[in-house]
Amino acid sequence: MKTVLTCLLAALALALPGGAVAADSRAEPVTVIKAAHMIDTLAGKRRDKVQVVVRGARIEAVQKQGARIPDGAKVIDLGAMTLTPGLVDSHTHMTGAPFFGYESLKVSVPRAALYGASNARKTLLAGITTVRDVGAEGYSDVALRDAIRDGDIPGPRMLVSGPPLGMTGGHCDENLLPYSFHHSAEGVANGPWAVRAKVRETIKYGADLIKFCATGGVLSKGDTPGAQQYTLEEMKAIVDEAHMHGRRVAAHAHGTAGIKAAIIAGVDSVEHASILDDEAIRLAKAHGTYFSMDIYNDDYILAQGIKNGMLPESIEKEKAIGLTQRQSFQRAVKAGVKMAFGTDEGVYPHGDNGKQMPKMVEWGMTPMQAIQTATMGSATLLGLQDEIGAIAKGRYADIIAVAGDPLKDPSAFTRVRFVMKGGVVYKESGD
Numbered sequence: 001m002k003t004v005l006t007c008l009l010a011a012l013a014l015a016l017p018g019g020a021v022a023a024d025s026r027a028e029p030v031t032v033i034k035a036a037h038m039i040d041t042l043a044g045k046r047r048d049k050v051q052v053v054v055r056g057a058r059i060e061a062v063q064k065q066g067a068r069i070p071d072g073a074k075v076i077d078l079g080a081m082t083l084t085p086g087l088v089d090s091h092t093h094m095t096g097a098p099f100f101g102y103e104s105l106k107v108s109v110p111r112a113a114l115y116g117a118s119n120a121r122k123t124l125l126a127g128i129t130t131v132r133d134v135g136a137e138g139y140s141d142v143a144l145r146d147a148i149r150d151g152d153i154p155g156p157r158m159l160v161s162g163p164p165l166g167m168t169g170g171h172c173d174e175n176l177l178p179y180s181f182h183h184s185a186e187g188v189a190n191g192p193w194a195v196r197a198k199v200r201e202t203i204k205y206g207a208d209l210i211k212f213c214a215t216g217g218v219l220s221k222g223d224t225p226g227a228q229q230y231t232l233e234e235m236k237a238i239v240d241e242a243h244m245h246g247r248r249v250a251a252h253a254h255g256t257a258g259i260k261a262a263i264i265a266g267v268d269s270v271e272h273a274s275i276l277d278d279e280a281i282r283l284a285k286a287h288g289t290y291f292s293m294d295i296y297n298d299d300y301i302l303a304q305g306i307k308n309g310m311l312p313e314s315i316e317k318e319k320a321i322g323l324t325q326r327q328s329f330q331r332a333v334k335a336g337v338k339m340a341f342g343t344d345e346g347v348y349p350h351g352d353n354g355k356q357m358p359k360m361v362e363w364g365m366t367p368m369q370a371i372q373t374a375t376m377g378s379a380t381l382l383g384l385q386d387e388i389g390a391i392a393k394g395r396y397a398d399i400i401a402v403a404g405d406p407l408k409d410p411s412a413f414t415r416v417r418f419v420m421k422g423g424v425v426y427k428e429s430g431d
Helices: 002-015 020-025 101-106 109-125 137-149 192-204 232-244 256-265 278-287 297-304 312-335 353-362 367-381 410-414
Strands: 030-040 045-055 058-064 074-077 082-085 087-092 128-133 157-160 209-213 248-253 269-272 290-292 399-402 416-421 424-428
Touching: 030 399, 030 416, 045 082, 082 367, 087 290, 087 353, 087 367, 109 128, 109 137, 109 416, 109 424, 128 137, 128 367, 137 157, 192 209, 192 232, 209 232, 232 248, 232 256, 248 256, 256 269, 256 278, 278 312, 290 367, 297 312, 353 367, 353 410, 367 410
Parallel strands: 030 074, 030 082, 087 128, 128 157, 209 248, 248 269, 269 290
Antiparallel strands: 030 045, 045 058, 082 399, 399 416, 416 424
């Protein structure tokens, strides 16, 4: 019987292309990453002299250096570098082109998608392995997400909103063209039942989440960042419809009244959250609402905005609101509001996301808090807290390495030297 079984197994091996070797070639690749330090975002501490075993797309083990290395594993020794989980940016515009104001009118949806392909690579190589994209015309973000998922182009894994919802003439409308064009943005809807229909439409065409504008904005024409847009009734309709379909909701909101209304309506996150009062902070804590506050790009807008086509009125809005937003961030951190890492990528050049990390420390976070916010905080907001955000057994192997110690110098996140996403190495150099 043993002889017959042995013969059958041998025949089966020979029947496969390449014999028994073919079976081995289909085994998941194993990589061992060694580094001097690793930030453990779950424990909130640094671990030294670690090696991380990656099998296929996921982490198999996190060990002390010197532990047995699996046979056949590829070993990557990163020397004195520090490993951290890949960063998770909860507020991006990946198909955002480098044009603002009237210059933006020349960018077609297909052209924006092509910008997105380039932007995705820059973002990934900067150490951002997952993003939440919160507003793109023509569902170009859906196309980009799918192209990355299918392996057509490199980029971070993406959750996308499609066109953001907004009222007629609001921040999420298009106010640059005169009446004769009769143009409205794709996400415009007014009234509780109309916004419900728009939520359903957006989900139909591929949105993972819903984004709406609860107040005016900085880069839109003719509105005021502090002014509420959408009534509480409309906001509740959006949130109820989205949650019924298993989609989370992000609300753009600068002004205090709009922030409070969005929280009461049940949104999962408030984007920008620029003008806070004590009640807004109390409501956020009571409802478990996340704040995603883009406190770096004020520097960029004031320094480069006019050159990049931003309207003079937008520069004035930013001058009026930038410092207030940073002070609000400081108060929210001190109060213990749930925070996510959101940078508004696309307003500043793609790939510069790491420049926000030292700003978060400057305005009230410890370096460890900033790292945890940019990993576990954002991952939890996205509902991916068991998949990403930590270098731990069973999670996706989204691992980056920075030069230096980010607990002493958070600007280390502008010096990302190694990037792995889902077990695949995309960067392993000093570039």
